[in-house]
Amino acid sequence: MTGLLGALLPAVPLVAGLLGLLLPPAPRRDGATGGDRARTVAVALGVTGAAGALALAVALLVTVDGPTEASTTWVDVGGLMVTLGVRLDGAAALVAVAVTAVALAVQVYSIGYLRRGPHDDIDVDHRYPPYAAQISLFTGAMLLVVVAGDLIMLLVGWEVMGLCSYLLIAHDRRLPGAPAAAMKAFLVTRVGDVGFLLGIALLGVSTGSFRIADVLAHDHSGATLTAAGLLLLAGVAGKSAQFPLHTWLPDAMAGPTPISALIHAATMVAAGVYAVARLYPLFTAAPVTLTVLGVVGAITLLLGALAATAQDDIKRVLAWSTVSQLGYMTGALAVGSPSAALFHLLTHAAFKALLFLAAGVVIHAVGTTLMSEMGGLRRTMPVTFWCTVVGLGALAGVPPLAGFWSKDGVLTVAESAALEGTGPAPSWVGWLVWIAGLLGVAITAWYAGRLLLRAFFGTPRLPLVRPHDPPAVLRWPVLLLTVPAALLGLAGFVGAFADRLRFPTVPVAGSEDGLVHLAPGVLLPLALLLVGAVLVTLGWRRDPTADPAVALGPLRPIFARAFRLDDVQHTLVVRPVRALARVARTGDEVVVDGAVEGSGRAVSGLGAGLATLHRAALPRAAAGVLAGALLIGLAAAVIGVNQ
Amino acid sequence: MTFGQVLLVAVLAVPALGAVAVAATPRDRAARLVGTVAAALTLLAAVPLVFGGRGWVAWSAGAPAVRPWHQLDLPWVPGLELRFHLGVDGISWPLVVLTALLTLLCCAYTMWRVPDGGSGRALVALLLVVEVGILGTFLALDLVLFFLFFEVVLLPMYAIIAGWGGTDRRRAARKFALYTLFGSVLLLVGVYVVVAAAGTADVVALTGGAGMSRGTQLAAFTLLALAFAVKSPLWPLHSWLPDAHTQAPTVGSVVLAGVLLKMGTYGLIRVAVGVAPEGARWAAPVLGVLAVAAILVGSLVCLAQSDVKRLIAYSSVGHMGFVLLGVATLTTIGIQAALIGNIAHGVITGLLFFLAGAVKDRTGTGTLAELSGLRETSPRLAGLLAFAAVASLGLPGLAGFWGEAFAVIAAVQVGGPLWITLGVLAAVGGALTAAYFLRLLRQVTHNRPSPAVGRVGPGLAGAELTAWVPLVLLALAIGLAPALVLGVAEAPVDALIGVVKP
Known part of the structure; x- marks a missing residue:
């Protein structure tokens, strides 16, 4: 029963997506009626697929108790077994719920977001049927990664996701930079996937099977484990935007805003972190890999946070904040707590989806993505304002919003790895992650505050625009996402939730006494949060028309170009x-x-x-x-x- | 005669008689219809070959390494001990079906559009003759017969390129014919060496070496491998291919890339590796290095290519590199990867050439710089092109993935510094493949329509869809169910590896 649910979970959106691709891709030039009908069918298919998957995911979450396996032979290539099967546990079900919930929100939101408005000189809903179908495929591919019980199957979902991100980022015909950004997203992740494929090949050849259960149970040699772990991490770095393969993520902002929400919150970037958590015993058995992951995670965390401080494009601020938050997740993995990593992944999914969809509402209303042209939106767009406040508060880690609890969980584990050496990697990795994480808290508060002040406070800088709160089809997804963004952290106190995120296979202390921690240690990040918030407010108070980023002085252009790593890569x-x-x-x-x-x-x-x-x-x-x-x-x- | 034997004969006789009938039919359109019917009947005869005959020879110590499901063994020229020996097994059957399918699609496509240069009747007749040659090559179990069929293909293909090709067609056709003829000479010498040393031309008896001395095997393998490397083509013996592909008419390119190249890889597996296993073991590292060089050089050249058809032609060099890497590993996984890679490449590159031809027919240009914005004017064509490109770059879940990924896995499985390096480099080649296909898509489908593309209408002809949809479905089906190919190939590959590995 559970196995069937797990198999249906990716199948439903995949089938919806494939059917959607058969619809006429663009409205005919002469009559609009055919195009409209295709659009309606596409909307119905997309929403039904996502809603069906959400229902299945919830059913799975309710029914799953303990790890479940079900598999059948897919193909036997010269004695190497490739299986077609699912591997379900509480964590998989929770991530599936997050994925499908965000996907449903994105499908509904897109109906309103990609509709031709009276002022649009060009039809923005051009090619809506393939767009909706690609979202369904994207969702299905991510769900395939979530439930996959076989490494080759996981690779299928993994790469189909890369393809869908490519297609969706390039969707907007009005942006000349979109095709290049899409190509970059696919290629950078594909470079990482060279490592991923080789890592899978090593593990499969060593085991004689690609079934995850067999791979985990097999007694690999140390060299194989280290090599395979590092190679897998290359793929993870590509998908989860870790340094030095993070460069595609900010450019991916060329995609429509709902797509940004999908990529950043639930799919794609979550896949890398999830895959590491899934194969965690392999990594603990080769601590070198976790050391590398810790260093990479700490660099990513600070790099993303610093780059976010100087962006003018509201979506790029959020994009860099994702890079930074992903650093927290990989840092948590490196110091030995996949539970904390996945907890942060879930809360991040909620508040980042909320933030992107709210940003989309703002962009929709003012017609620009640049914060230097916004300002004063608090009065004209109160609903959006309050939703953004909740999202940014969760991002910065303001108690009791979701991000506070999950980030605190990461920091607690890092602290214990640093001070008591509880992590699988050496304790200096714990120190690195912990200090980077603490610094990150202050910087996050600073740039979250800057975003809020620049966009919503002060006086409007575009006098001709009359912004207003969005129509219902955009408003409700945003409003509903504020609920988990605000409250999901408290779920850490609920035993059933914490149990589902527990990894019985992980032989590491620290995280096993629960997801949330109310210890005196919590005061340190809170203090840093205050420092960041106060600094940005003071800077803004001095001159409400100026960008608080001027305080960065000569560092500002360097941060704005993210340490010029794009140029280095080029x-x-x-x-x-x-x-x-x-x-x-x-x-x-x-x-x-x-x-x-x-x-x-x-x-x-x-x-x-x-x-x-x-x-x-x-x-x-x-x-x-x-x-x-x-x-x-x-x-x-x-x-x-x-x- | 059993039903299987009847089918074997029919697979060769129907297209041969069809070619004659086409040539004899006076009216052009009726002649093309006759040809299409003949191609359809050939496919109908080829598919049921899979039924029956399997499993009746159980594996035992004395059983030969080639165990055809159906075979037909008749004396042909008794004085020279030549036999007309045909047979089909899991290694050849998928290729037989692919050949029959692609020829049918090409004939059907020709019903709708005949390229400039000559009558459609002659083109269809030549296509059917080419089909006879290719099918015969895949079915022959006698080395001399194999060589004859191998040669039958050459001249009609030359005529197709020279008669219906692009502006520079004569030079390209001449180069194709002379270059591959050079390979054929080597094949002839190789066949002579083997037959003289072993005293028989029967592939079934020869597989495993037939007691030939090491020196003979090394010489035979070198000659045969060189001959097949020209046909496959293996870098650096590939340079006839880009010219031939670029100048050939659409249907010519499809047959050329889809199945003609496979004669080389099939010959390498069945004849070169099978008949001279010791030579194969000796030459495997060289073959592997050249295969990976082909992958990397082919991908890099594609990255700097400025013509659509030339780019796809060079992509074949890279893809066949993966196939040859699989063969070079001499493992079950590697050969399996090579077989499925062969089929996938035939399906996907056939589709790519159809689509490139459609783009070129509509816009009148194949230059990348003059193409852009296809998704604005013809979204379906752009979508299909994107599908084919994505399938070709080896997206997991589509046909191209299995051959490439498992060639890499086979190299990793062999182990040792050389093969691990080759595996890693081949995987990097996979990323380069993605790079050039995305460059192609970005140039052709995105941005504002160029003047050439602006004229293109959104519609697709029924004949085009008829030709493309089966290939799209096959690319998807093989990707989702690789057992379609690997299932039938498992036993023969195991048997082959059993005699190749000491």
């Missing part, structure tokens, strides 16, 4: 590969093919030469014939004498 990877490609092409055409063409020409030249030799005037030809006869005669005579 110089170190993109340009050399392009140059190499040109060299390869020239070499292939001039050297390899040149040799072929050259030998062809040489042969025809030789033939022509011989032909010319044969084309001789009578005297020389006669002399030639006679000389030939003489030679043959001589040869015959010599051979005859010898015999």
Whole structure:
């Protein structure tokens, strides 16, 4: 029964997506009626798929107790078993609920967001049916990752997700940068996936099967585990936007805002963290991998937070905040607590989806993504304002909002790993994560405050625009998401919830005494939170029209360009590969093919030469014939004498 | 004669008679219809070959390594001990069906559109002759017969390129014919060496080496592998392919990429590896290195390519590199990967060439710089192109994934510094493959329509959909159920590896 639920869970949105792709992709140019009907069907398919999956996920959450496995052979390649099966536990069910809830919100929200308004000079709902279908596929692929009981199956979901992100980021035809951003998203994650595939290959070959249960149960050699773990982490870094493969995520803001919500909250970036939690015993058995993950996580955390401080684009602030929050999650994994990581993943899904959808409402209303053109929206858009306050409070970790509890959980585990050495990696990794996490709290409070003040307080900077709260189809998804963004943290106190996030296989102390902690240690992050909030408010008070980011001084352009890592990537990877490609092409055409063409020409030249030799005037030809006869005669005579 | 034997004969006789009938039919359209019917009947005869005959020879110590489901063994030229020996098993059957299917789709496509250059009747007749040659190559179990069928393909394909191709077609066709003829000479010498040393041309008897000395096997493998490497093509013997593909008409490209190249990889597995296993073991590292070089060079060249058809042609070099890497590992997984990679490449690249041809027919150009914004004017064509490109870059869940991923896994399984490195480099090649296909999509489908694309209407012809939809469905079906190919190939590959591995 549970197995069937698990199998249906990804199947429902996948089927809805594939059906949706069969609809006419764009409204016909002449009559609008056909296009409208296709749009209606697409909306129905998308919403039904997401809602059906949500119902299944909730049913699964209710019924699942303890890990469940169900699998059948998919294909047997030369003795290597690839299975088709599900592996379900409480964590999988919780993540599935988060994924499907956000997906449903995004599907509903998109109906209103991608509709041609009276002021739009171009039809924004162009190609709505493939858009909705791709969201369904995206959801289904993520759910496949969530329930997969086999590494190859997981890889299928993993890469289909990459493809869907590519397609959806490139959806908006009005943005010239969208195709490049989409390509970057797919390629950067694909580079990580080279490692992921090789890691899976190592584990599969070592085990003789790709079934996750078999892989976890098998006794791998230390070298295999370390190599496979590090290779898997490359894929995780790509999907979960960890340094140095994080560069695609901010650019992915070129996608429509609901897509940003989907990518940042529930799918894609969550997949990497989830995959590590899923295969956690492999990583604890090779602590080097967790050390690397801890260092990467700490760098990502601070890098994202600092980059978020100087962005002017509201979506890019949120994007960098995602990078930073993902650093918390991988940091939690590195210090030994997948439970804390997944708890933060869930609360983050709630508040980040809320923040993006609220930002979408703002963008919809004012027609720009730049905060320097907003301001004073508090009075004209009160609903959006309060929703954003809840989202930003949760992001910064204001008690009792969701982010506070989950972030505190991460920090507590890191603290214990640092002070008591409870983590699987060396204690300095604990220190690194802990200190980065604490600094991150202050910086997060600062940039969250800046976003709120710049967009919603002060005086409006675009006098001609009359912003207003959104219509119901946009409002309700936002309003409903405020509930988990505010309260999900308290669920940590509920035993049933905490039990479902417990990892019985993890032999690490620290996190096992519950998800939430009310210890004196909580005062430290709270104090840092206050420091950040007070600093940004003071800066803003001094000059409400100026950007608080001027306080960053000369660092501001560096932060705004995220330490110019894009340029580094361009110089170190993109340009050399392009140059190499040109060299390869020239070499292939001039050297390899040149040799072929050259030998062809040489042969025809030789033939022509011989032909010319044969084309001789009578005297020389006669002399030639006679000389030939003489030679043959001589040869015959010599051979005859010898015999 | 059993039913299976009747089918075997029918698979070759129907297209051969069909070609004659097409040539004899006076009216062009009726002739094309006759050809399409003949191709359809061939497919109908090819599919049921899978039924019956399996499992009646159980594996035992004395059983030969090639155990055809159906075979037909008749004396042909008794004086020279030549036999007309045909047979089909799990290694050849998927390729037989693929050949029959692609030829049918090409004939059906020709019903709708005949490329400039000659009559549609002649084109269909030539396609059917090519089909006879390719099917015969896959079915022949006698080396001399194999060689003959291998050669039958050459001239009609030359005529297709030279007759119906692009502006530079004569040069490209000549290069194709001469280059592959050079490979054929090597094949002939290789066949002669084997037959002279072993005293028989029967593939069933020869598989496993037939007691040939090590020196003979090394020589035979070198000759045969070189011959098949030209056909496959393996870098650096590939340079006939981009010109031939770029100049060939759409249906020519589809047959060329879809199945003609497979004669090379099939020959490598069945003849070169099977007949000279010791030579194969000796040459495997070289083959592996060249295969990975093909993957990397092919992908890099694609990244700098400026013509759609040329890009897809070079992508074949990279994809066949994965297939050859699988073969070079000489493991069950590797050969299985090569077989499914072969089929997937045939389906997907066939589709890609159909779509590239459609784009070129509509816009009148194949230059990347002149194409953009296709999704604005023809969203369905753009969507199909995106599907084909994504399938070709090896997205898990579609057909291209299995061959590439398992070639890498096979290399990792062999282990050791060399093969692990090859596996890693091949995986990096996978990322490069994604890069050039995304570059293609970004250029062709995104942004504002270019003047050439602006003229394109959104509609697709019924004949186009008829030709494409089966390939789309197959790419999806093989991706979701790889057992369609791997299931039938399991036993013969195991048997082959049983004699190849000492």
